Amino acid sequence: xxxxxxxxxxxxxxxxxxxxxxxxxxxxxxxxxxxxxxxxxxxxxxxxxxxxxxxxxxxxxxxxxxxxxxxxxxxxxxxxxxxxxxxxxxxxxxxxxxxxxxxxxxxxxxxxxxxxxxxxxxxxxxxxxxxxxxxxxxxxxxxxxxxxxxxxxxxxxxxxxxxxxxxxxxxxxxxxxxxxxxxxxxxxxxxxxxxxxxxxxxxxxxxxxxxxxxxxxxxxxxxxxxxxxxxxxxxxxxxxxxxxxxxxxxxxxxxxxxxxxxxxxxxxxxxxxxxxxxxxxxxxxxxxxxxxxxxxxxxxxxxxxxxxxxxxxxxxxxxxx
Numbered sequence: 001x002x003x004x005x006x007x008x009x010x011x012x013x014x015x016x017x018x019x020x021x022x023x024x025x026x027x028x029x030x031x032x033x034x035x036x037x038x039x040x041x042x043x044x045x046x047x048x049x050x051x052x053x054x055x056x057x058x059x060x061x062x063x064x065x066x067x068x069x070x071x072x073x074x075x076x077x078x079x080x081x082x083x084x085x086x087x088x089x090x091x092x093x094x095x096x097x098x099x100x101x102x103x104x105x106x107x108x109x110x111x112x113x114x115x116x117x118x119x120x121x122x123x124x125x126x127x128x129x130x131x132x133x134x135x136x137x138x139x140x141x142x143x144x145x146x147x148x149x150x151x152x153x154x155x156x157x158x159x160x161x162x163x164x165x166x167x168x169x170x171x172x173x174x175x176x177x178x179x180x181x182x183x184x185x186x187x188x189x190x191x192x193x194x195x196x197x198x199x200x201x202x203x204x205x206x207x208x209x210x211x212x213x214x215x216x217x218x219x220x221x222x223x224x225x226x227x228x229x230x231x232x233x234x235x236x237x238x239x240x241x242x243x244x245x246x247x248x249x250x251x252x253x254x255x256x257x258x259x260x261x262x263x264x265x266x267x268x269x270x271x272x273x274x275x276x277x278x279x280x281x282x283x284x285x286x287x288x289x290x291x292x293x294x295x296x297x298x299x300x301x302x303x304x305x306x307x308x309x310x311x312x313x314x315x316x317x318x319x320x321x
Contacts, residue, residue, distance in 0.1 A: 003250075012253045013026050035256050037240075051154075051228065056135050057081055059082075069121070072116065080150060080209035082115060089102075090132055094129045095126050096125070105119045112200070140212075143218070159291055
Protein backbone atom coordinates (compact mmCIF):
# COMPACT_ATOMS: atom_id res chain seq x y z
CA UNK A 1 0.00 0.00 0.00
CA UNK A 2 3.00 2.31 -0.33
CA UNK A 3 2.43 5.57 -2.18
CA UNK A 4 4.80 7.72 -4.19
CA UNK A 5 5.58 11.25 -3.09
CA UNK A 6 3.97 12.53 -6.31
CA UNK A 7 0.68 10.75 -5.58
CA UNK A 8 0.85 11.69 -1.90
CA UNK A 9 0.98 15.38 -2.84
CA UNK A 10 -2.10 14.88 -5.00
CA UNK A 11 -3.94 13.14 -2.16
CA UNK A 12 -3.07 15.89 0.33
CA UNK A 13 -3.93 18.70 -2.10
CA UNK A 14 -7.39 17.24 -2.85
CA UNK A 15 -8.60 18.50 0.53
CA UNK A 16 -8.66 21.93 -1.12
CA UNK A 17 -11.19 20.82 -3.70
CA UNK A 18 -9.50 21.46 -7.04
CA UNK A 19 -6.10 21.61 -5.40
CA UNK A 20 -4.79 18.58 -7.26
CA UNK A 21 -4.94 20.62 -10.50
CA UNK A 22 -3.06 23.58 -9.04
CA UNK A 23 0.74 23.53 -8.98
CA UNK A 24 0.72 26.01 -6.12
CA UNK A 25 -1.51 23.70 -4.06
CA UNK A 26 0.71 20.71 -4.90
CA UNK A 27 3.76 22.67 -3.75
CA UNK A 28 1.96 23.57 -0.53
CA UNK A 29 1.04 19.89 -0.10
CA UNK A 30 4.72 18.99 -0.42
CA UNK A 31 5.58 21.51 2.28
CA UNK A 32 2.83 20.09 4.51
CA UNK A 33 4.26 16.58 4.10
CA UNK A 34 7.73 17.78 5.09
CA UNK A 35 6.25 19.48 8.16
CA UNK A 36 4.33 16.30 8.97
CA UNK A 37 7.55 14.29 8.92
CA UNK A 38 9.09 16.75 11.36
CA UNK A 39 6.10 16.64 13.70
CA UNK A 40 5.94 12.85 13.68
CA UNK A 41 9.65 12.55 14.36
CA UNK A 42 9.31 14.95 17.29
CA UNK A 43 6.21 13.18 18.58
CA UNK A 44 7.83 9.95 19.77
CA UNK A 45 10.43 7.29 19.05
CA UNK A 46 8.66 5.14 16.47
CA UNK A 47 9.44 1.41 16.69
CA UNK A 48 9.07 0.94 12.94
CA UNK A 49 12.09 3.22 12.45
CA UNK A 50 14.38 0.95 14.49
CA UNK A 51 17.50 -0.45 12.81
CA UNK A 52 21.06 -1.33 13.83
CA UNK A 53 24.66 -0.99 12.72
CA UNK A 54 24.95 -4.55 11.38
CA UNK A 55 23.65 -3.19 8.08
CA UNK A 56 26.29 -2.17 5.53
CA UNK A 57 26.21 1.38 4.17
CA UNK A 58 27.07 2.30 0.59
CA UNK A 59 28.26 5.64 -0.77
CA UNK A 60 28.14 6.26 -4.53
CA UNK A 61 29.57 8.94 -6.80
CA UNK A 62 33.09 8.53 -5.41
CA UNK A 63 36.30 8.87 -7.39
CA UNK A 64 38.53 5.81 -6.96
CA UNK A 65 41.95 6.84 -8.28
CA UNK A 66 44.23 4.05 -9.46
CA UNK A 67 47.29 3.84 -7.20
CA UNK A 68 45.79 6.09 -4.50
CA UNK A 69 44.27 5.11 -1.16
CA UNK A 70 42.62 8.50 -0.52
CA UNK A 71 38.94 9.10 -1.29
CA UNK A 72 37.20 12.48 -1.12
CA UNK A 73 33.57 12.97 -0.14
CA UNK A 74 31.50 13.47 -3.33
CA UNK A 75 29.10 15.77 -1.48
CA UNK A 76 29.17 17.42 1.94
CA UNK A 77 28.48 14.86 4.65
CA UNK A 78 28.41 11.82 2.35
CA UNK A 79 31.16 10.06 4.34
CA UNK A 80 30.16 11.28 7.81
CA UNK A 81 29.09 7.83 9.04
CA UNK A 82 32.43 6.16 8.25
CA UNK A 83 34.66 4.87 11.07
CA UNK A 84 38.27 3.72 11.26
CA UNK A 85 38.54 -0.06 11.04
CA UNK A 86 35.47 -0.65 8.89
CA UNK A 87 35.94 -3.11 6.04
CA UNK A 88 35.51 -1.54 2.59
CA UNK A 89 34.53 -3.16 -0.71
CA UNK A 90 34.03 -1.67 -4.16
CA UNK A 91 31.19 -2.48 -6.53
CA UNK A 92 31.99 -5.33 -8.91
CA UNK A 93 30.86 -3.23 -11.88
CA UNK A 94 33.39 -0.45 -11.16
CA UNK A 95 36.59 -0.29 -13.22
CA UNK A 96 38.69 0.38 -10.10
CA UNK A 97 39.49 -2.59 -7.87
CA UNK A 98 40.21 -2.98 -4.17
CA UNK A 99 42.07 -5.74 -2.34
CA UNK A 100 39.89 -7.97 -0.16
CA UNK A 101 40.10 -7.08 3.52
CA UNK A 102 40.74 -3.37 2.90
CA UNK A 103 39.76 -1.19 5.86
CA UNK A 104 39.43 2.50 6.68
CA UNK A 105 42.81 3.64 8.01
CA UNK A 106 42.01 7.27 8.86
CA UNK A 107 39.92 10.28 7.88
CA UNK A 108 40.19 14.07 7.81
CA UNK A 109 37.55 16.66 8.57
CA UNK A 110 36.91 19.99 6.92
CA UNK A 111 36.54 23.19 8.93
CA UNK A 112 32.79 22.54 9.12
CA UNK A 113 33.33 19.23 10.95
CA UNK A 114 32.19 16.96 8.13
CA UNK A 115 34.51 14.22 6.84
CA UNK A 116 36.42 15.54 3.83
CA UNK A 117 38.57 12.51 2.96
CA UNK A 118 39.18 8.94 4.06
CA UNK A 119 42.38 6.93 3.63
CA UNK A 120 42.15 3.20 3.02
CA UNK A 121 44.63 0.50 4.06
CA UNK A 122 45.20 -0.37 0.37
CA UNK A 123 45.39 1.69 -2.81
CA UNK A 124 42.96 1.15 -5.68
CA UNK A 125 43.95 -1.09 -8.54
CA UNK A 126 42.44 -1.36 -12.02
CA UNK A 127 41.67 1.96 -13.67
CA UNK A 128 40.44 5.23 -12.18
CA UNK A 129 36.66 5.34 -11.79
CA UNK A 130 34.98 8.71 -11.18
CA UNK A 131 31.60 7.21 -10.24
CA UNK A 132 32.45 4.27 -8.03
CA UNK A 133 30.47 2.88 -5.12
CA UNK A 134 32.09 1.85 -1.84
CA UNK A 135 30.34 -0.26 0.76
CA UNK A 136 31.31 0.02 4.43
CA UNK A 137 30.44 -2.93 6.64
CA UNK A 138 29.07 -2.79 10.18
CA UNK A 139 29.02 -2.98 13.17
CA UNK A 140 31.22 -0.13 14.46
CA UNK A 141 34.83 -1.15 15.24
CA UNK A 142 35.94 0.01 18.70
CA UNK A 143 39.63 0.96 18.65
CA UNK A 144 41.77 0.91 21.80
CA UNK A 145 42.71 4.48 22.72
CA UNK A 146 39.95 6.05 20.60
CA UNK A 147 36.86 7.51 22.24
CA UNK A 148 34.94 9.18 19.40
CA UNK A 149 32.92 7.35 16.77
CA UNK A 150 30.81 8.58 13.88
CA UNK A 151 27.16 7.63 13.89
CA UNK A 152 25.23 6.59 10.76
CA UNK A 153 23.99 9.42 8.55
CA UNK A 154 20.35 8.46 9.23
CA UNK A 155 20.81 8.33 13.01
CA UNK A 156 18.10 10.06 15.05
CA UNK A 157 18.27 8.64 18.58
CA UNK A 158 19.82 5.61 20.30
CA UNK A 159 17.76 2.60 21.37
CA UNK A 160 20.41 0.35 22.94
CA UNK A 161 24.10 -0.43 22.67
CA UNK A 162 26.40 -3.31 23.57
CA UNK A 163 29.97 -4.44 23.10
CA UNK A 164 30.08 -7.83 21.40
CA UNK A 165 33.68 -9.11 21.64
CA UNK A 166 33.75 -8.68 25.41
CA UNK A 167 29.96 -8.92 25.82
CA UNK A 168 28.60 -6.00 27.81
CA UNK A 169 25.44 -3.92 27.66
CA UNK A 170 25.95 -0.16 27.82
CA UNK A 171 23.71 2.52 29.29
CA UNK A 172 23.12 5.91 27.64
CA UNK A 173 24.04 8.84 29.89
CA UNK A 174 23.93 12.56 29.45
CA UNK A 175 27.41 14.14 29.33
CA UNK A 176 26.45 16.23 32.35
CA UNK A 177 26.22 13.07 34.46
CA UNK A 178 29.86 12.21 33.70
CA UNK A 179 30.98 15.78 34.32
CA UNK A 180 29.46 15.52 37.80
CA UNK A 181 30.67 12.02 38.70
CA UNK A 182 33.91 11.27 36.78
CA UNK A 183 36.81 13.48 37.81
CA UNK A 184 39.36 12.17 35.28
CA UNK A 185 37.70 11.50 31.92
CA UNK A 186 40.99 10.44 30.30
CA UNK A 187 41.13 7.12 32.17
CA UNK A 188 41.24 3.98 30.02
CA UNK A 189 39.20 0.87 30.76
CA UNK A 190 36.13 -1.09 29.75
CA UNK A 191 33.26 1.24 28.80
CA UNK A 192 30.14 1.10 30.95
CA UNK A 193 28.11 4.00 29.51
CA UNK A 194 27.88 5.93 26.26
CA UNK A 195 26.48 9.21 25.05
CA UNK A 196 25.70 10.89 21.73
CA UNK A 197 26.62 14.46 20.90
CA UNK A 198 27.64 16.94 18.22
CA UNK A 199 30.79 18.98 19.01
CA UNK A 200 30.09 21.46 16.21
CA UNK A 201 27.39 24.09 16.14
CA UNK A 202 24.78 23.63 13.43
CA UNK A 203 25.67 27.13 12.27
CA UNK A 204 29.23 26.08 11.38
CA UNK A 205 28.58 22.87 9.49
CA UNK A 206 26.06 21.12 7.30
CA UNK A 207 23.85 20.34 10.31
CA UNK A 208 26.59 17.76 10.98
CA UNK A 209 26.60 14.19 12.02
CA UNK A 210 26.11 13.00 15.56
CA UNK A 211 28.99 11.21 17.26
CA UNK A 212 29.24 8.66 20.06
CA UNK A 213 31.68 8.36 22.93
CA UNK A 214 32.11 6.24 26.05
CA UNK A 215 32.46 7.12 29.72
CA UNK A 216 36.05 5.87 29.59
CA UNK A 217 38.52 5.46 26.75
CA UNK A 218 38.51 1.82 25.55
CA UNK A 219 41.69 -0.02 26.51
CA UNK A 220 41.20 -2.94 24.07
CA UNK A 221 39.70 -3.37 20.61
CA UNK A 222 36.05 -4.43 20.51
CA UNK A 223 32.93 -4.11 18.37
CA UNK A 224 29.93 -1.88 19.10
CA UNK A 225 26.46 -3.02 18.11
CA UNK A 226 24.21 0.02 18.20
CA UNK A 227 20.47 -0.18 17.73
CA UNK A 228 18.90 3.17 16.91
CA UNK A 229 15.91 5.04 15.60
CA UNK A 230 16.63 6.33 12.13
CA UNK A 231 15.38 9.58 10.70
CA UNK A 232 12.49 9.65 8.28
CA UNK A 233 13.66 9.60 4.68
CA UNK A 234 12.02 12.81 3.48
CA UNK A 235 13.50 12.76 -0.02
CA UNK A 236 12.66 9.22 -1.15
CA UNK A 237 10.50 8.30 -4.12
CA UNK A 238 7.86 6.82 -1.80
CA UNK A 239 6.40 8.16 1.44
CA UNK A 240 8.49 6.75 4.31
CA UNK A 241 5.63 5.35 6.37
CA UNK A 242 4.40 1.84 7.15
CA UNK A 243 1.00 0.84 5.79
CA UNK A 244 -0.62 0.81 9.25
CA UNK A 245 -0.18 4.58 9.61
CA UNK A 246 0.08 5.74 6.00
CA UNK A 247 -3.26 7.50 5.62
CA UNK A 248 -3.24 8.80 9.19
CA UNK A 249 0.06 10.45 8.28
CA UNK A 250 -1.28 11.87 5.01
CA UNK A 251 -4.44 13.11 6.70
CA UNK A 252 -2.28 14.85 9.28
CA UNK A 253 -0.47 16.56 6.39
CA UNK A 254 -3.89 17.52 4.99
CA UNK A 255 -4.72 19.13 8.30
CA UNK A 256 -1.49 21.14 8.17
CA UNK A 257 -2.37 22.27 4.65
CA UNK A 258 -5.82 23.38 5.79
CA UNK A 259 -4.27 25.23 8.74
CA UNK A 260 -2.02 27.11 6.35
CA UNK A 261 -5.00 28.12 4.21
CA UNK A 262 -6.95 29.21 7.30
CA UNK A 263 -4.07 31.25 8.69
CA UNK A 264 -5.09 34.40 6.80
CA UNK A 265 -8.60 34.29 8.27
CA UNK A 266 -7.57 33.08 11.74
CA UNK A 267 -4.03 34.26 12.51
CA UNK A 268 -4.63 33.78 16.23
CA UNK A 269 -5.39 30.09 15.78
CA UNK A 270 -2.33 29.68 13.59
CA UNK A 271 -0.14 31.40 16.19
CA UNK A 272 -1.42 28.97 18.84
CA UNK A 273 -0.48 25.98 16.67
CA UNK A 274 2.96 27.48 16.00
CA UNK A 275 3.59 27.94 19.72
CA UNK A 276 2.54 24.35 20.38
CA UNK A 277 4.98 23.21 17.70
CA UNK A 278 7.79 25.20 19.31
CA UNK A 279 7.04 23.54 22.66
CA UNK A 280 7.12 20.13 20.98
CA UNK A 281 10.57 20.91 19.58
CA UNK A 282 11.79 22.04 23.01
CA UNK A 283 10.52 18.85 24.67
CA UNK A 284 12.19 16.74 22.00
CA UNK A 285 15.53 18.44 22.60
CA UNK A 286 15.14 17.80 26.33
CA UNK A 287 14.48 14.08 25.82
CA UNK A 288 16.99 12.95 23.14
CA UNK A 289 16.64 9.21 23.78
CA UNK A 290 14.59 6.59 25.60
CA UNK A 291 17.68 4.49 26.40
CA UNK A 292 18.00 5.95 29.90
CA UNK A 293 15.97 3.49 31.95
CA UNK A 294 18.43 3.53 34.83
CA UNK A 295 18.30 7.29 35.24
CA UNK A 296 14.51 7.34 34.92
CA UNK A 297 14.20 4.64 37.59
CA UNK A 298 16.10 6.90 39.97
CA UNK A 299 13.74 9.84 39.46
CA UNK A 300 10.76 10.58 41.66
CA UNK A 301 7.22 10.49 40.30
CA UNK A 302 7.21 14.28 40.53
CA UNK A 303 10.34 14.52 38.34
CA UNK A 304 8.98 12.00 35.87
CA UNK A 305 5.95 14.22 35.38
CA UNK A 306 8.09 16.92 33.81
CA UNK A 307 10.08 16.89 30.56
CA UNK A 308 8.11 13.99 29.09
CA UNK A 309 7.68 14.09 25.35
CA UNK A 310 4.28 15.48 24.36
CA UNK A 311 1.48 13.37 22.99
CA UNK A 312 1.42 15.68 20.02
CA UNK A 313 2.77 19.07 19.13
CA UNK A 314 -0.23 20.19 17.08
CA UNK A 315 -3.24 18.31 18.39
CA UNK A 316 -4.83 14.95 17.62
CA UNK A 317 -5.27 13.40 14.22
CA UNK A 318 -8.21 15.27 12.73
CA UNK A 319 -8.16 16.45 9.11
CA UNK A 320 -11.13 18.72 9.77
CA UNK A 321 -9.90 20.33 12.99
